[in-house]
Amino acid sequence: MRHALQQDDPDIFFTNTAMGQRTLYIDGAQAMQEWEKPLMIRSGELVVRQGSEFLECGLGLGLSALAVAGAQNTTRHTVVERYQPVIDEFQKTHPSLPATLDIVQDDFFDYIERLPDESVDGIMFDPWLPKEIRDDESWWTEVIGQMIRVMRPGAAFVPFFSTTNELWPRFAPRFRTVLVEPHPFTAYPTTSYTEGTSGTAYIQCFIK
Template identity: 50%
Template sequence: MTTAKPEIKLVETEDEVTLSIGGEQAMQAWERDLMWASADLLCQHGSRFYEVGLGLGMSALRIANNPATERHTVLELFPEVIDLFRERHPEPPPTLHVEQGDFFEKVSELPTESIDGMFFDPALDMEVWRNEEIWHRVMPEVVRALRPGGVFIPFFSTKPELRWQYVPHFRTVRVERHTYEAYEHTEYTYGRSGYAFIQCFHKD
């Protein structure tokens, strides 16, 4: 869901790797361990997974390479992000399927109870995150697509609070606490280091 086509580039220095979308830090390589922890948690709940937002592909590859995974589909809005990923990973695992599209349009097309888990990490404008109407419309579709016992895992938070966008749609939430250390100039965390929280929402 976007109104303008942003500039997308991969910024690499000797010590830092940043995916920049529209001049904003969409993802950085220091997130790897948190992405892997999220992916490993997801893979405890089945074999068929769905991911929203490709980013640097860290979680996508981790999920696709898990021995339990039969199929992992990743939906990415920006074709430039897909191109960057394919340049860096010309031979992805056969379980990984990357598609281009807008999640807010595609989510209603997901078959009912068709996936064991969804990892959710798209690059969205702040007005989308704050729009209650959007989340009240979209999250029931996410729950519908999950099988009973399936999970929804959004990207980690460095603030110890449950995300209001998802809480009304799940009765059970598991939270894991991890440590993190971001880059000196990371702009999207609450502090350069500390605790990060992975929230795992369960469909009963």
């Protein structure tokens, strides 16, 4: 189910400013920044609402991965990351990882097709995708179907937060219950992927 336009070897690098502002760049675009930490931790807390086995699409800076893996009820948290430089940077900055955390270098959209039905208790979903893929609705229909297939009844699905006050339209119709939490945020002055650099971010948790 890997998208034909997904790149195998994009340009990946990390920056750290003197003010402690850390950013992951993929092909010159901001993919994730350290200021997101409170939002990612809370997202992870919602993923682990029930059960003990969890799955994550995209490692990024590892903020939610550590939150999910460190939850009291977690026995295994599998993070699927396509790009080895992202894994290498995370392991360099976090040499001692929770025993519950399993990082797999693979394409998430291929990986999920190989999972058994109803095999995970929650999914954290925050991949970096180029615009051409983000806009491919027929592909998304298939991807969401696969994620729902592997989720157990009552499992939580938490995608990337939004800075606009609206439900994710491609996710909401497919789930039984939707929880929405508003949280204040302050991004970096140079952040380009949010609606403004401060305001309210919305974490949406979809329950199967």
